[in-house]
Amino acid sequence: MVDFQMSQAYTPDDLRKLIALLRSDKGCPWDREQTHESIRRNFLEEAYEACEAIDTNDPKLLCEELGDVLTQVMFHAQIEEEQGRFTLDDVADATCKKLIFRHPHIFGDTAAEDSETVMEHWDELKRREKRYETVAEAMEGVAKSLPATWRAEKIQAKAAKVGFDWPDAGGALDKLDEELGEVRAAIESGTGIAEEVGDLLFSAINAARLLGIDPEDALHASSNKFIKRFAYLEQAAADKGQALTDMTLDEMDKLYNEGKTRL
Numbered sequence: 001m002v003d004f005q006m007s008q009a010y011t012p013d014d015l016r017k018l019i020a021l022l023r024s025d026k027g028c029p030w031d032r033e034q035t036h037e038s039i040r041r042n043f044l045e046e047a048y049e050a051c052e053a054i055d056t057n058d059p060k061l062l063c064e065e066l067g068d069v070l071t072q073v074m075f076h077a078q079i080e081e082e083q084g085r086f087t088l089d090d091v092a093d094a095t096c097k098k099l100i101f102r103h104p105h106i107f108g109d110t111a112a113e114d115s116e117t118v119m120e121h122w123d124e125l126k127r128r129e130k131r132y133e134t135v136a137e138a139m140e141g142v143a144k145s146l147p148a149t150w151r152a153e154k155i156q157a158k159a160a161k162v163g164f165d166w167p168d169a170g171g172a173l174d175k176l177d178e179e180l181g182e183v184r185a186a187i188e189s190g191t192g193i194a195e196e197v198g199d200l201l202f203s204a205i206n207a208a209r210l211l212g213i214d215p216e217d218a219l220h221a222s223s224n225k226f227i228k229r230f231a232y233l234e235q236a237a238a239d240k241g242q243a244l245t246d247m248t249l250d251e252m253d254k255l256y257n258e259g260k261t262r263l
Contacts, residue, residue, distance in 0.1 A: 016078075
């Protein structure tokens with residue numbers, strides 16, 4: 001008989017005990033075999049699924065997905081507790097101390113009357129906490145596991161804080177044109193193409209940042225728009241009794257552009 005009290009309603013502490021049980025010798029073989037590395041992707045997927053629930057404004061789904069994220073947090077903490085390195089209590093302790101430290105306008109004598117000032121203080125306190133001595137070190141501290149668009153945006157924002165930035169989006173758009181020319185030159189020479197394409201994307205994100213546009217959201221919106229227009233193209237071709245694989249690019253492009261005017 002497993003040592004777990006069944007109940008009509010459970011608490012976060014019950015979840016903690018349940019995960020410890022699943023990881024134990026009396027638990028589940030799969031759960032017991034997992035490592036930080038083996039479930040790393042699960043953590044990312046659960047976080048993205050929680051974001052999807054936020055985007056669809058579905059509170060029931062969000063409740064479920066936050067539970068999955070919480071499970072991941074507790075699972076990783078349990079792995080560490082088994083190794084004797086830290087516990088979930090240590091995680092909570094460190095987080096509380098960090099939040100108190102980064103809110104001196106609440107727990108100290110610093111004044112912050114608006115969100116902008118709060119964020120300025122937050123960034124400075126984070127720099128001191130992480131002991132970053134240069135802007136480049138702060139850039140290196142941006143998580144490499146972030147979506148590339150967000151990582152680029154955060155790196156650019158750190159450069160902007162010390163004045164290394166265009167005064168407006170116009171300069172960034174001019175730079176974008178320059179980078180496009182360098183991509184074309186790289187293609188002609190057959191060398192450095194990937195690097196130049198990366199620079200082009202980096203410049204596009206810089207322009208989006210200066211325009212106040214989230215590049216990740218903008219790219220998702222464009223992807224969704226493309227899917228809708230491609231669905232129109234596919235259906236229009238089917239209505240004509242044509243398979244896309246038998247059509248020329250010009251024929252498909254004509255139907256795709258027709259979809260642009262209707263969607």
